[in-house]
Amino acid sequence: MKFILVTGSSGLIGSEAVEHFDRQGHRVHGIDNNMRAVFFGEPGDTTWNRDRLLKITKKFTHHDLDIRDRTRLDTLFRSIRFDLIVHCAAQPSHDKARDIPILDFEVNALGTLNLLEATRLHCPNAVFILLSTSKVYGDAPNELPLKELEMRWDYARPDDYQGINENCRIDRTLHSLFGASKASADLMAQEYGRYFGMKVGIFRGGCLTGPSHSGVELHGFLSYLVKVAISDTTYTVFGYKAKQVRDNIHSHDVVCAIEEFAANPRPGEVYNLGGGRENSISMLEAIAKVEQMTGKKMSWTYVDQNRIGDHICYISDLRKLKSHYPNWNITVSLDEIFHQIIVDHTQRLSSAGA
Numbered sequence: 497m498k499f500i501l502v503t504g505s506s507g508l509i510g511s512e513a514v515e516h517f518d519r520q521g522h523r524v525h526g527i528d529n530n531m532r533a534v535f536f537g538e539p540g541d542t543t544w545n546r547d548r549l550l551k552i553t554k555k556f557t558h559h560d561l562d563i564r565d566r567t568r569l570d571t572l573f574r575s576i577r578f579d580l581i582v583h584c585a586a587q588p589s590h591d592k593a594r595d596i597p598i599l600d601f602e603v604n605a606l607g608t609l610n611l612l613e614a615t616r617l618h619c620p621n622a623v624f625i626l627l628s629t630s631k632v633y634g635d636a637p638n639e640l641p642l643k644e645l646e647m648r649w650d651y652a653r654p655d656d657y658q659g660i661n662e663n664c665r666i667d668r669t670l671h672s673l674f675g676a677s678k679a680s681a682d683l684m685a686q687e688y689g690r691y692f693g694m695k696v697g698i699f700r701g702g703c704l705t706g707p708s709h710s711g712v713e714l715h716g717f718l719s720y721l722v723k724v725a726i727s728d729t730t731y732t733v734f735g736y737k738a739k740q741v742r743d744n745i746h747s748h749d750v751v752c753a754i755e756e757f758a759a760n761p762r763p764g765e766v767y768n769l770g771g772g773r774e775n776s777i778s779m780l781e782a783i784a785k786v787e788q789m790t791g792k793k794m795s796w797t798y799v800d801q802n803r804i805g806d807h808i809c810y811i812s813d814l815r816k817l818k819s820h821y822p823n824w825n826i827t828v829s830l831d832e833i834f835h836q837i838i839v840d841h842t843q844r845l846s847s848a849g850a
């Protein structure tokens with residue numbers, strides 16, 4: 497049995513990690529102060545997910561704690577010697593960071609440093625996982641030559657077919673403040689791996705998704721899209737002719753990658769982690785798929801101006817991760833992801849109306 501700390505434990509990835517490791521009989525502690533509701537208002541509230549976890553888990557302990565609070569973190573790390581830290585707490589939105597630059601940096605960069613340092617001081621042999629993001633590459637992926645297809649943008653050169661790999665540069669690009677605060681955390685985490693030799697792994701997420709997301713317009717692409725479709729409201733698409741492409745990975749496959757790394761850590765390594773080409777989809781394709789799977793026409797509008805620094809076509813190249821961890825693969829298909837999110841949102845909507 498291991499002692500595992502999950503930050504952001506009421507969020508999408510954190511809650512999946514809690515469920516997964518609790519099911520295996522480990523002692524899981526979660527940190528979450530429901531800050532998603534501070535960032536995004538009531539629709540971002542994650543207390544429903546915290547309550548769900550407390551009901552279904554066997555040995556899970558929740559701590560209503562802010563990762564910016566070094567004193568309380570220190571007390572927690574003194575009282576429990578963790579074997580694994582899965583750090584998922586974040587201000588996760590590209591666009592939101594523009595309104596709250598200091599809070600964004602404090603949570604994403606300083607919060608990560610607080611956790612890395614607490615780990616170094618109290619449990620330096622623990623494995624530390626940072627959920628980083630494809631936004632650390634800023635808009636550099638947009639420099640690849642693209643071709644326009646009927647429903648999506650795609651890479652023009654056969655060599656780029658597998659998508660963006662970890663050699664893409666992370667500086668001299670337009671990140672958004674969110675991308676810059678996450679890049680700071682990413683670099684700091686690499687340093688704790690490389691400089692201190694700690695077992696730190698960094699996963700740069702594409703679109704991470706699943707039914708436990710509290711999707712809002714500013715964060716949680718498929719979750720929010722389905723929510724809008726089911727609740728008969730209107731979705732707004734920003735730019736790129738609605739042909740922008742994202743690769744989507746189910747939270748279960750994210751946690752399985754974390755588990756593989758934890759079993760055989762490589763200090764300071766970075767991995768791109770998304771759905772890869774097979775789970776990639778454009779905005780137009782996603783709208784068509786939701787319509788086909790719900791049997792309802794979706795209401796959406798188009799704004800010509802794209803989000804600043806937004807990726808046009810982003811597909812995670814998964815070859816490095818698969819070569820280091822050959823037991824890992826994508827197991828949840830895009831259709832299954834859509835199906836799960838639709839079922840979950842339909843249930844949430846009917847229980848809200850009941």
Ligand SMILES: NC(=O)c1ccc[n+]([C@@H]2O[C@H](COP(=O)([O-])OP(=O)(O)OC[C@H]3O[C@@H](n4cnc5c(N)ncnc54)[C@H](O)[C@@H]3O)[C@@H](O)[C@H]2O)c1
Pocket residue numbers: 503504505506507508509510527528529530531532533542561562563564583584585586587588603607627628629630700701702703704705709710716717
């Ligand atoms: N979902 C995606 O598409 C995506 C893509 C790339 C990277 N990521 C990264 O993966 C990680 C997890 O993302 P997610 O989708 O699960 O996000 P999420 O918003 O669903 O979960 C994050 C949780 O952290 C909590 N939190 C925020 N600030 C906190 C603080 N100061 N102290 C304690 N708790 C705090 C929030 O209340 C929330 O429950 C984040 O680091 C995010 O940047 C996510």
